[in-house]
Every structure is written in C-alpha cells, then in structure tokens.
Amino acid sequence: MQYKDYYKIMGLSRNSTQDEVKRAYRKLARKYHPDVSKEKDAEAKFKELGEAYEVLQDPEKRAAYDKLGTKWKAGEDFRPPPNWDEGFEFKGGGFTGGDAGAFSDFFEQLFGRAGSRPTDRGPHGFHVRGQDSHAKIYIDLEDSIHGSTRNISLSTPEMDVQGYVKVKHRSLNIKIPKGIKPGQHIRLAGQGDPGSGGGKAGDLLLEIAFNSHPLYRVSETDIYLELPVTPWEAALGAKIKVPTPEGSVDLKIPPNSRQGSKLRLKGRGLPAKTQGDFFVVLQIALPPANTERAKAVYQKMQQELDFNPRLSLGVKSL
Structure with a gap:
C-alpha cells in the first residue's frame, strides 16, 4: 500500500486554512474535470484530487491524517504506525461521509466507512x-x-x-467489562455531541482493541501461546511449567510431539458465556551447533538415526 501526500496533491502546505483547501479544490477541479480537461491522465488526477479533498476539507479526517506525521513520502510503502488512531474521537458512524469504496486502499485503511446521523421527533416538533x-x-x-x-x-x-483545525483533549474514567473482546464497543450514554431543539445528547462508542502482548495472542475468546520446547522434550515427552495470564501451570508434553502441535487448557481463555480456552502451540527450538561438542552430538544423531524428513516429497538423501 502506497502513502498518499494529500497536501502535495492539492498544492497546499500543512498549515493551510479550510478556506484555502476549498479554493484549491475548486481551481484544480476545473483543471482536471474529465469532461473538459485536456490534461494527460485527467480522470485519474481528478479522482486523486477528490480523495485528497475528502480528507482535507473535513476537520476530523484532516486531523487524523495529520496525526500520521510528516516522515512519509508520496508513493512509498506505508503501514500505519501501531495504535496511531488510539483515542481519536470522531462523529457520526465512521470516519468518512463519502463513498469510501471509490477511494484508494490507503484511504480505506485509515478511514473506513460511515454511518448516518440519528434524529428523533418529539411532541413539540423536531x-x-x-x-x-x-x-x-x-x-x-x-x-x-x-x-x-x-x-x-x-x-x-x-x-x-x-479556519485552522485545532485539537482539544478530554479525559474520562471508564470501566472495562470482564471478558470484552477486540472489536466490541463500550457505549457511554450522553458523552457524544449535544442535541439541538431539546434533543438528547449522542453517545460515545469506544471500540476495543488489544495492545500487543509479549507472550500471548487472542482469537475470539481463545488465547494462544507459542511455546519453545527442546527436541528431546518433543520426542520423549516432558512435564514443564507454562505461563498463563493467571499464573503458571504444569503442562505435560506428549512423546513424539510435532512442530506446531496444539495442546489445550480448557476454560483458561477470556471470560465469556462459553469460556474460552488457552492453547499452547509447540515450537521446537534447535540448540546451536556452535561448539565442537555440540557438533559431535549432531554428527552422532546423523549417524545413528535413520531419519529423512523429505521422504514424503519423493526425494532421497545424498
């Protein structure tokens, strides 16, 4: 995915006002409109201009885009920085009110799609x-x-x-429910935009994501641990201590275990109506042959074990 410099596309500086954004768009739209333009690749440039304007004309999308920083160059490979969008508050059902499907992968990665604004009718009018x-x-x-x-x-x-975009900050104390999963939301009633005409305030919806963990990964309600084991523990079986989020446990490794084998600890995943499980995925770690003694051990294994892992491929050892 390539980074798009929306300011460069519109010929603007990062401190341009919103009025300057609008004026630049009107000027360039006349220049590149496919119905009248004689410029080369006018249609592609007009589409790219529309995407840039969709971002920069909207204070929320512009502030989110600016949060990426200035180290990126147009056209270079791009991945959003980890947790770049944490705590960024926006209105409506999503980042974009436009037809996001007409925009680039870069746009979709950052802004997604939008919903609609709810209204209600009261007894004395709207x-x-x-x-x-x-x-x-x-x-x-x-x-x-x-x-x-x-x-x-x-x-x-x-x-x-x-006409400049500014960012204000606020802090809230919130309760994290036990067992909440990535992608679920916490709704805080009345913490959104105030209503008008006596209408109720909107709500604040907090989408949950998990910080990366040095040991575990989560899939739905299950937790996974990649567990390094020695070749002899995998081959002969062993009883070893394994860390879990709620303390270490003794785990039995069955003899003749293979790389990638999964062992399940039932009910030790995320709390839920149906409790998640904890899975240990075996990763066989080879000792380095970095000493004469270690090399001798490997040579002895080579001589005494009749083992060719490529037999299923139809090839033989030299």
Whole structure:
C-alpha cells in the first residue's frame, strides 16, 4: 500500500486554512474535470484530487491524517504506525461521509466507512439527537480477563474562527467489562455531541482493541501461546511449567510431539458465556551447533538415526 501526500496533491502546505483547501479544490477541479480537461491522465488526477479533498476539507479526517506525521513520502510503502488512531474521537458512524469504496486502499485503511446521523421527533416538533462520537482505545489482555477501570484521553478536532483545525483533549474514567473482546464497543450514554431543539445528547462508542502482548495472542475468546520446547522434550515427552495470564501451570508434553502441535487448557481463555480456552502451540527450538561438542552430538544423531524428513516429497538423501 502506497502513502498518499494529500497536501502535495492539492498544492497546499500543512498549515493551510479550510478556506484555502476549498479554493484549491475548486481551481484544480476545473483543471482536471474529465469532461473538459485536456490534461494527460485527467480522470485519474481528478479522482486523486477528490480523495485528497475528502480528507482535507473535513476537520476530523484532516486531523487524523495529520496525526500520521510528516516522515512519509508520496508513493512509498506505508503501514500505519501501531495504535496511531488510539483515542481519536470522531462523529457520526465512521470516519468518512463519502463513498469510501471509490477511494484508494490507503484511504480505506485509515478511514473506513460511515454511518448516518440519528434524529428523533418529539411532541413539540423536531428534536435532533446529538451525533454519536466514536473512538478506538487499546487495553491490555489482563484488563479483559479481570475487568478494570481505566483513565483514557480523547482528542477531538475542531475548526477555530480563523479556519485552522485545532485539537482539544478530554479525559474520562471508564470501566472495562470482564471478558470484552477486540472489536466490541463500550457505549457511554450522553458523552457524544449535544442535541439541538431539546434533543438528547449522542453517545460515545469506544471500540476495543488489544495492545500487543509479549507472550500471548487472542482469537475470539481463545488465547494462544507459542511455546519453545527442546527436541528431546518433543520426542520423549516432558512435564514443564507454562505461563498463563493467571499464573503458571504444569503442562505435560506428549512423546513424539510435532512442530506446531496444539495442546489445550480448557476454560483458561477470556471470560465469556462459553469460556474460552488457552492453547499452547509447540515450537521446537534447535540448540546451536556452535561448539565442537555440540557438533559431535549432531554428527552422532546423523549417524545413528535413520531419519529423512523429505521422504514424503519423493526425494532421497545424498
């Protein structure tokens, strides 16, 4: 996926006002509109211009894009920095109110798609409910296993009277429910935009993601551990101590275990109506042949063991 420099596409500096963004778009749209333009690749340039404008004309998308920083160059391979979108608060059902399907993979990776703004009618006319706010927060695996209370910081973009995008910050104390999974949401009633005409305030929806863990990975309600074992532990079997999020346990490795074999500890995954499991995935670690003694051991194995792992491929050892 290639990085797109939206400011370069529109010929703008990063401190341009929103009015300058609009003026630049109107000028370039006339230049590259496929119906009238004689420029080479006008249609592609017009589409690229529309994508840049979709981002820079909207204070929320622009502030989110600016959060990526300035070290990227147009056209270079790009991956969003880890947790780049943490705590970034935006309105409506998603980052974009446009037709995201018409935009690039770069755009889709950052902004996704949008929903709609809810309204309700009251007994004395229209009461417009405030927009819901959305943000992604990252928690630790242990927060989900035990439940916790966290203080989170949210950043909300606004446009000042001069037309510049500014970011304001707020902090909230929230309760992390036990057993919450990545992709699920915590709804905080009344913490979104205020309503108008006496309408209710919108809600704040916090999408949950997990911080990367040095030992474990999570899939739905199951937790996985890649466990290094020696060749003799895998071949002969062993009883070893294994770390889990709730303390170490004794685990029996069956004889003749293979690389990638999975051993299950039932009910030691994420808390849920149907409790998740804890899976140990065996990774056979080979001792280095970095001493004469170690080399001699490997040579003896080579001489005494009739073993060719490539027999199933139809090839023989030399």
